[in-house]
Amino acid sequence: MIVERVDDREVSRLCAAALDLPEDAGEAEALVRRLGAPPAGRVTVRFAERDDAGRLAGAVFGSISDRDPHLGHVELLVVRPDRRRGGIGRRLLEAAERGLAERGARRVRIGGNPPCYAWPGIDVRYTPAVCLAQRAGYEHTDTAWNMxxxxxxxxxxxxxxxxxxxxxxxxxxxxxxxxxxxxxxxxxxxxxxxxxxxxxxxxxxxxxxxxxxxxxxxxxxxxxxxxxxxxxxxxxxxxxxxxxxxxxxxxxxxxxxxxxxxxxxxxxxxxxxxxxxxxxxxxxxxxx
CATH class of the missing domain: 3.40.630.30 (Gcn5-related N-acetyltransferase (GNAT))
Known part of the structure; x- marks a missing residue:
């Protein structure tokens, strides 16, 4: 079941368990807290899916660009490891797209919405996320890097x-x-x-x-x-x-x-x- 409200603490625990890279899982609480406190006036959307037992199975955060009101960003998309390959990521991405479109977006970018962001884009080591983006009709439009x-x-x-x-x-x-x-x-x-x-x-x-x-x-x-x-x-x-x-x-x-x-x-x-x-x-x- 897709819901529109979810507690940051639940999402933090989900990210700590589901983010495959230790450098991200170790900062799960901090990155969720940062995305939850963006610059004043930023338009945001949040969706989550719960399983039949009411447990959080996945979550997605999105927002409208502070500079372009027609550009939406998918900033966080995470699925519990034991619930992967069941369509949850696709359903959450579609929910985010609809929510951003309702708020004026004509384009959606899977990537950070500076100045408040968790990642510039999809780390190439998150292979399932790359595959999801490609299946959903997204095009690779830019590359960024950390040192x-x-x-x-x-x-x-x-x-x-x-x-x-x-x-x-x-x-x-x-x-x-x-x-x-x-x-x-x-x-x-x-x-x-x-x-x-x-x-x-x-x-x-x-x-x-x-x-x-x-x-x-x-x-x-x-x-x-x-x-x-x-x-x-x-x-x-x-x-x-x-x-x-x-x-x-x-x-x-x-x-x-x-x-x-x-x-x-x-x-x-x-x-x-x-x-x-x-x-x-x-x-x-x-x-x-």
């Missing part, structure tokens, strides 16, 4: 970088409440929202002017990002220092690796902290 940083060494400060900033009059400090507004002024509401949700954030300043920021733990506890530097900081190495400060914090919090989510400048992260490409995500889209 993995080994925190045993990645967060170690490079003295020469720190000294270079000091000679240039740049101070690196933990962010205060004003940081999100500065981020909003340059990069918009999305990154500003992520900075507000972050577990930690560092900023580089000179003469009272913020030159750059880096945050971590905004969407997932073990994930790094976002990070940005202002034009005035080019060539100073601000990004390298901010990145290492954040990774050092994550190491101190007990993480041994960090995911650089939806990573952009691959060469920068590889050279600076030895990060490697690891998680690959396929993003699927369908016209309704």
């Amino acid at each position: 993995t940083a080994d925190l045993e060494r990645a967060g170690q400060a490079k003295q020469e970088d720190e000294e270079r900033l000091d000679r240039a009059g740049v101070k690196v400090l933990r962010a205060d409440a004003a940081a999100p507004e500065w981020v909003r002024g340059i990069w918009g509401d999305g990154w500003a929202w992520e900075v507000r949700q972050a577990q930690g954030c560092w900023v580089a300043t000179r003469d009272g002017e913020i030159l750059g920021f880096a945050a971590y733990g905004a969407n997932r506890p073990s994930w790094f990002g976002p990070m940005g530097t202002a034009p005035a900081a080019e060539g100073l190495g601000v990004g390298r220092v901010l990145l290492r400060r954040c990774l050092a914090d994550q190491y101190a919090d007990g993480h041994r690796t960090a995911q650089i989510g939806w990573a952009g400048p691959v060469a920068f992260y590889s050279k600076t902290v030895g990060a490697r490409l690891e998680r690959i995500f396929w993003i699927y889209t369908k016209t309704l």
Whole structure:
């Protein structure tokens, strides 16, 4: 039976049991909690299927894009292991499509709805999810990736970088409440929202002017990002220092690796902290 309301705690337990990758199952509660508290005004849909005994057999979360009112996102789709291959995933996906269409969607994307998301798309190792998307008529429209940083060494400060900033009059400090507004002024509401949700954030300043920021733990506890530097900081190495400060914090919090989510400048992260490409995500889209 398909229902429209489900308790986050039930979904968290389902995800912990059903997500096949340990890095996802271990953060099940955090990712469900994040998807359950999106930016203000976001239109969301939720459906679940219960078995005859009333137990949760599967769940799907979806939302309308904050930037495009005609684009819907399927953000989470999970089925209990002992109930797979029985059509539950297909029925939940169809329910999400109908719910999003009723709220204005003309296209649906299986992938993250930034700035609040759990994954950019389908991790290619979730083979049944890829097969479901293809059977349901979705097309592979984009690819995203995460990079993995080994925190045993990645967060170690490079003295020469720190000294270079000091000679240039740049101070690196933990962010205060004003940081999100500065981020909003340059990069918009999305990154500003992520900075507000972050577990930690560092900023580089000179003469009272913020030159750059880096945050971590905004969407997932073990994930790094976002990070940005202002034009005035080019060539100073601000990004390298901010990145290492954040990774050092994550190491101190007990993480041994960090995911650089939806990573952009691959060469920068590889050279600076030895990060490697690891998680690959396929993003699927369908016209309704």
